[in-house]
Amino acid sequence: MRHLRLSTASRLAAEQVYADINCRIIRHNSSWDFSLGKSQVAKLREFLQANRTQLGNAYFGFRLDQCDNQNSPPLTAELIIRECNGGVPLFHIDRNLKVMRISLISGVGGVDPTGTDFSEASTTSVIAEREGASFVRFYADGYNVGSLDPSAPQVRPGRPNRFARAADDYEAAIFDHYENEVKFCQSSNHWEDKARRILRASNGSASGTEDIFHQSLFNWLQRNITSAHIYSKPRQPTNDEWDISIATSSGRAYLIEIKWLGENSHATKYDLTRLAKGIRQVNEYLRRELNLTRASLIAYDGRTLTEFALVDNEIDATPDGCRAFMMAQGEALDQKAIGYLLYLESTTGSQA
DSSP states (O other): OOOOOOHHHHHHHHHHHHHHHHHHHHHTTTTOOOOHHHHHHHHHHHHHHHHHHTTTTTTEEEEOOOOOOOSOOOHHHHHHHHHTSSEEEEEEEEETBBBEEEEOOOGGGOOOOOHHHHHHHTTTTTTEEESSTTOEEEEEEEEEEEEEOOOTTTTTOOOOOOOOOGGGGHHHHHHHIIIIITTTTTSSOOOEETTTEEOSOTTTTOSSSSHHHHHHHHHHHHHHSSSEEEEEOOTTTTOOOOOEEEETTTTOEEEEEEEEEEETTTEEEEOOOHHHHHHHHHHHHHHTTTTOOOEEEEEOOOOOHHHHHTTOOOOSSOOTTTTEEEEEEEEEEOOOOEEEEEEEEESSSTTT
């Protein structure tokens, strides 16, 4: 394993961080050995930094045990990635990073686990939660006892980006954006008259209703999609253009086409025929650009809830307020594409 080499000053500062974390652990777990704990935290930091690239933004945790279990297999990045495919794993490791057992961390009500669930798991143990490549948080007896950045253990870690997504998970990033910026008009500012469900025809630099949603989603993806290039309206020789594309260094490419339904302040009205047009556009892009991996047609729905509910949902696991569709008005999407209809609430989150 190749370890990150720190300068003498950085190494001494990092050791102080390890010491501070272990002092806080001991306050809540009197059986914890300080010297073994410092060594174990340092080894864990070195492992996470050495495997930073391979682990990416994988979300998982460790239960730290100070025994020496020589018969257990060593912790590896390959093991972590494999176990992450089945949920959020918790690796029970000894002081030499040997894996004694693997369990799963579960969120309340079947939802994805959070730091609260890791904290509760620490009531009889010491837990480390790895939240992204640059943030590890430690818990003891239900308390947050410290955190560190594996790449810079001598400094206080920055706030983790909990919305960071790999390019392959771009559709999850679209749902994150919907839930946190658009659904209740939290940041997108798309309503001209919320009570009458009239959308804005423009807003600041956004020159049209579609552009309001386009700019908001593009900015979100720019901030939160990792290890990929995000492009807005790439020009084609035919002057036909899609809205957003995502390109990875490995050659995968995704496109996003954006539409809206309902009525705006210029009395422009769009219904499901707008989806049919979007389907034809997406299919043409896929026919023309053979390198595209996948395409998504995203439609923000300002119509009534009754009209929205008439659209059949093709995928049960979509978020609340979302309908997945493959057809509209007799037009069917290519097998490399999918459509999502996202309902725009005109109540506040507390009223919904």
